[in-house]
Amino acid sequence: MSSEPVVQARGLVKRYGDKTAVDGLDLEVRAGAVTAVLGPNGAGKTTTVETCEGYRRPDAGTVRVLGLDPVADAAALRPRIGVMLQSGGVYSGARAVEMLTHMAKLHAHPLDVGALVDRLGLGGCGRTTYRRLSGGQQQRLALAMAVVGRPELVFLDEPTAGLDPQARRSTWELIRELRADGVSVVLTTHFMDEAEELADDVAVIDAGRVIAQGSPEQLCRGGAENTLRFTGRPGLDLASLLKALPDGTQAAEITTGAYRITGTVDPELLATVTSWCAQNGVMPDGIAVERHTLEDVFLELTGKELRA
Amino acid sequence: MSAGTYTPRPGAAPLPRMIAAQAALETRMLLRNGEQLLLTVIIPALLLVLFSAVDVVDTGAGEPVDFLTPGILALAVMSTAFTGQAIATGFERRYGVLKRLGASPLPRWALMAAKTLAVLVTEVFQVVLLTVIAFALGWSPQGGPLPVLLLLVLGTAAFSGLGLLMAGTLKAEATLAAANLVFLLLLVGGGVVVPLDKFPEAAQSVLGLLPIAALSDGLRDVLQHGAATPWGDLGILAVWAVLGLGAAAKFFRWE
Numbered sequence: 426m427s428s429e430p431v432v433q434a435r436g437l438v439k440r441y442g443d444k445t446a447v448d449g450l451d452l453e454v455r456a457g458a459v460t461a462v463l464g465p466n467g468a469g470k471t472t473t474v475e476t477c478e479g480y481r482r483p484d485a486g487t488v489r490v491l492g493l494d495p496v497a498d499a500a501a502l503r504p505r506i507g508v509m510l511q512s513g514g515v516y517s518g519a520r521a522v523e524m525l526t527h528m529a530k531l532h533a534h535p536l537d538v539g540a541l542v543d544r545l546g547l548g549g550c551g552r553t554t555y556r557r558l559s560g561g562q563q564q565r566l567a568l569a570m571a572v573v574g575r576p577e578l579v580f581l582d583e584p585t586a587g588l589d590p591q592a593r594r595s596t597w598e599l600i601r602e603l604r605a606d607g608v609s610v611v612l613t614t615h616f617m618d619e620a621e622e623l624a625d626d627v628a629v630i631d632a633g634r635v636i637a638q639g640s641p642e643q644l645c646r647g648g649a650e651n652t653l654r655f656t657g658r659p660g661l662d663l664a665s666l667l668k669a670l671p672d673g674t675q676a677a678e679i680t681t682g683a684y685r686i687t688g689t690v691d692p693e694l695l696a697t698v699t700s701w702c703a704q705n706g707v708m709p710d711g712i713a714v715e716r717h718t719l720e721d722v723f724l725e726l727t728g729k730e731l732r733a
Numbered sequence: 734m735s736a737g738t739y740t741p742r743p744g745a746a747p748l749p750r751m752i753a754a755q756a757a758l759e760t761r762m763l764l765r766n767g768e769q770l771l772l773t774v775i776i777p778a779l780l781l782v783l784f785s786a787v788d789v790v791d792t793g794a795g796e797p798v799d800f801l802t803p804g805i806l807a808l809a810v811m812s813t814a815f816t817g818q819a820i821a822t823g824f825e826r827r828y829g830v831l832k833r834l835g836a837s838p839l840p841r842w843a844l845m846a847a848k849t850l851a852v853l854v855t856e857v858f859q860v861v862l863l864t865v866i867a868f869a870l871g872w873s874p875q876g877g878p879l880p881v882l883l884l885l886v887l888g889t890a891a892f893s894g895l896g897l898l899m900a901g902t903l904k905a906e907a908t909l910a911a912a913n914l915v916f917l918l919l920l921v922g923g924g925v926v927v928p929l930d931k932f933p934e935a936a937q938s939v940l941g942l943l944p945i946a947a948l949s950d951g952l953r954d955v956l957q958h959g960a961a962t963p964w965g966d967l968g969i970l971a972v973w974a975v976l977g978l979g980a981a982a983k984f985f986r987w988e
Contacts (some may be wrong), residue, residue: 478836480988500840506746508836513829518765519758529840530754540738574838577741606739630977 427585429492431456431578431609432477436486439472439633444681446472448633454626459600459610460645461624463617463719469633470613471511474580477611478508491578505531507576509567511583515555521566522551525573532574546595560587568596572603579603581612585619597623617719627719631727645717651690652717653698656683666701670694690714745838748951755839755847759855763817772916773812773859774863778866781805784926785870793928795957802867802874804925809859810885811923811945814892816916822848823908831987841987845897852889860885875959881952884963887970888948894977895944896911901985919945924953944973 432454439447447469456461462470475481476488479495479502479606488495493502515524522542529535542548550558558566564587571579584600585593600623603610613618620627621641629637629644639646659682667676674688686698695714702709747869763769785798792800821836825831834844864872899908921927923945929937940946951966 480835481830490819504838505741505743505834506836508833510829510833514833516758516829516830517760517824517828518762523758523761527754528837531746531751533746534742536738570833572739575739575742577743603739606741608739608741627746 429456430454431491432460432485432611433489434473434477435488437473437476437483438485439469439476440484446465446633447476447483450630450634452510452635452638454611455611457604457607458625459604459612459623460626461620462611462613462628462630463615463620464613464630465615465722468630470615470630471582472633473584473630474611474613476719477502478506480579480719498719501616504574505577506575507571507579509571509579509581511586512563514567514570515540515563517556519555520552521547521555521558521562524555525566525569528570529573534574534575536575536719538573541569541573544599546592561589561592564588565592565596568599572599572608576608578609578611581610583613583615585614585616593619621719629719629723629726630634636726637722641719644719644722651687651694652715653686653712654715655682655689655702655712656696657702657707657709658682661705661707663706666698669701742950748843751839752843752847752850755834755844756850756854758919759848759851763813763821763851763855764858766821769821770815770965773817773855774862777805777809777812777859778862779924780808780814781863781866782870790927791931795903796871796873798867798870798872799874799957800928800953801926802863803870803956804949805863805867806860806885807888807923807949807952808920808925808947810856810888810948811862811892811919812916813855813859814889816912817855817896818852818893819850819896819899819912820909822897823903823905823912825904826900826987829988835987837869849889849893852893856885856889874956876961880960880962881884883967884948884951884970887967887974888944891948891970891973891977894974894979894981897981897985898977899982901987919943924949942969943972947973 430453432452433454435445437450438445450469450473462469467545472481476483477490482496490502491505495502509545510671517668522538525542529538542551545568547562547565547569550562555563555566564584568581568584571581587598588596597619600610600612612623618696626639627639627641627644628635661678661684663676663678667674668718670676671688671694674686674694676684676686679685688694697701699709699712781801784801788797835841839966896912903911919925922932922940923943924940925945929940929946929950932940941950945968947969951963951970954960954963954966
């Protein structure tokens with residue numbers, strides 16, 4: 426597998442009238458990885474992805490996908506990528522299996538349509554016309570259409586929006602199988618848990634720019650502090666606890682009998698806290714470590730909630 | 734599905750296979766749509782039967798069916814190439830079908846070629862059905878098949894250009910309304926069932942330049958009066974085809 430990035434965007438700018446949707450965005454996508462483009466609605470996720478797909482011509486900057494210019498080299502690029510639009514894309518009168526079979530016919534070595542239909546649980550609605558499918562079924566059909574041509578790289582624009590938890594899990598599973606078989610995946614999402622579950626790399630974007638990029642672990646670790654919580658007897662002597670803990674650790678009784686310790690929460694810190702509790706005859710109820718999440722990272726970076 | 738199922742093996746299917754698959758799908762979509770069938774099959778067939786049997790309009794000398802059949806054939810071409818294609822394509826654009834196909838290996842020109850094929854296949858169905866009905870009503874056509882074919886093809890090109898121009902520039906709902914309205918107006922004022930000479934002289938010269946009037950007049954010249962090649966009508970259709978297809982190519986928006 427080559428180490429060349431499969432997507433390379435530099436200084437990408439895209440405006441619609443006087444509104445700037447993408448504002449000097451830099452993005453690199455590794456081959457064989459799942460990359461999540463994460464951001465709130467209106468951050469420029471779809472515009473970024475659609476520029477990579479060749480739908481939009483950048484106003485400034487360059488985009489290369491599989492080493493090709495998505496607009497100028499569209500004919501060479503299109504057979505190699507799979508595209509799942511955020512919505513639509515199917516004749517309202519076409520049946521689910523009919524549309525998927527049709528997409529397969531446009532490719533030289535497509536997947537087995539029957540197996541893919543079963544894999545995505547579309548068997549029960551194969552004869553149903555698109556307009557009568559549920560939102561979740563429409564989403565799964567769009568996903569199937571993106572992968573049926575055996576692409577090297579797939580772009581999935583909010584692949585799990587509107588799915589129930591079970592269908593969401595099943596979509597995640599398919600994305601993992603794609604990666605395992607060497608397909609590069611770019612997906613947009615505004616679900617933190619989706620990015621944390623699936624992505625090897627996350628590009629956090631806000632207001633048309635990438636404001637942070639890295640693995641979920643890197644992003645969550647970067648300068649971040651974790652939290653340990655427990656409840657116990659009110660009025661514990663926290664000063665004596667802090668003496669036993671590393672410098673920089675903080676402890677507070679936030680409400681009566683509810684304690685919060687912030688700092689580098691590692692196994693030693695946890696052991697120190699519990700042994701201090703044992704020495705002081707305290708039973709630390711509901712002791713829990715709160716990992717720093719991408720949600721927190723986003724809040725720190727932008728000062729706003731992701732799903733505002 | 735086992736490991737390795739999704740291992741990349743990209744590639745476009747051969748062009749002829751893609752176009753054939755696309756044309757087959759487009760044709761099925763056309764024939765499956767109830768409103769489309771009403772427009773392309775039921776209305777022309779009904780008008781042919783009704784106006785042949787009942788003397789509603791004075792169709793001049795000769796059998797009414799000899800006057801009506803060429804006009805109804807012209808109407809059938811308009812209903813498929815213009816009205817039906819405009820409405821279907823307008824909604825495909827609105828629902829992102831054109832956009833999604835734009836990211837598939839099928840080139841855009843091949844998509845348009847497939848649409849044209851689907852229109853032609855539908856027209857063959859229409860012509861066969863209407864011809865059978867016309868013969869049952871006692872139709873006795875004159876002239877040769879070649880000028881008729883030429884008129885039908887140029888008429889299809891002219892109407893397709895105008896239909897695609899509408900579908901590619903207006904909102905889907907506006908296309909739906911406008912395409913139906915134009916269908917109705919041209920049905921009445923285009924020499925389909927009402928002879929153009931029933932209109933005032935000033936109106937006649939303008940109406941005669943409409944593609945529907947040129948097509949029905951040309952078909953009537955050949956099929957009713959046994960004319961050789963109606964160059965004037967072919968010329969009018971050719972101009973409409975160039976203007977319509979040219980404007981559609983320039984202004985069509987895929988999203």
